Amino acid sequence: MSSSLIVGTRENETPALMRAFCNEQSSHPRGSMMLNNYFPVLLFIAVGLAVGVAPMMLGRLLGPHRPDPQKLTPYECGFEPFEEARMRFDVRYYLIAILFILFDLEVAFLLPWASIVKELAGNEAVRLFGFYEMFVFLGILVIGYVYVWKKGALDWE
Known part of the structure; x- marks a missing residue:
């Protein structure tokens, strides 16, 4: 060859x-x-x-x-x-499962921020930025949770 x-x-x-x-x-x-x-x-x-x-x-x-x-x-x-x-299963099983995955993944995004929170607090230039960034993220998470709650997606009956 x-x-x-x-x-x-x-x-x-x-x-x-x-x-x-x-x-x-x-x-x-x-x-x-x-x-x-x-x-x-x-x-x-x-x-x-x-x-x-x-x-x-x-x-x-x-x-x-x-x-x-x-x-x-x-x-x-x-x-x-x-x-x-x-x-056939009721669609609520799937809805609850998808909502759990959605909110669970959003909470998983807190871990990288939590691992560097001491570094953020020690750096004067990004201290408030890191706080407000996480405040906005948690605000969006709470708004989504309230929206799902008001729509009745978490009610089982």
Whole structure:
């Protein structure tokens, strides 16, 4: 295989990836180390797969496997299922879930500000700016919460 077929290489220089597959000796001092840099990544992937797959395989191979009709029946939170699994849910479940995610993410934006609040208080130039910036953010959060409350989105009945 000719290295001139690879775009971006010189006529006498073989790319490191091609050398690895063709078992050629490295003519470039850094060429042999190119694939060695990926060894920790490959090792990390292999260990991750082993940690994830090995317990499942060991449990399957070493654990008891005695299925019976009672074990194979479906259940819902310890009760026998009484309706079809694909029944329709009330839209309020989804509305409450979306509102929770919305307000939870907004509160998560407080963490970066809280981590630098001491630095903001120590710097005279941005002390009031940092305070007012968070005051505006919390104000918008409260306005949104009041709006949702007044619209009745938090009422369950």
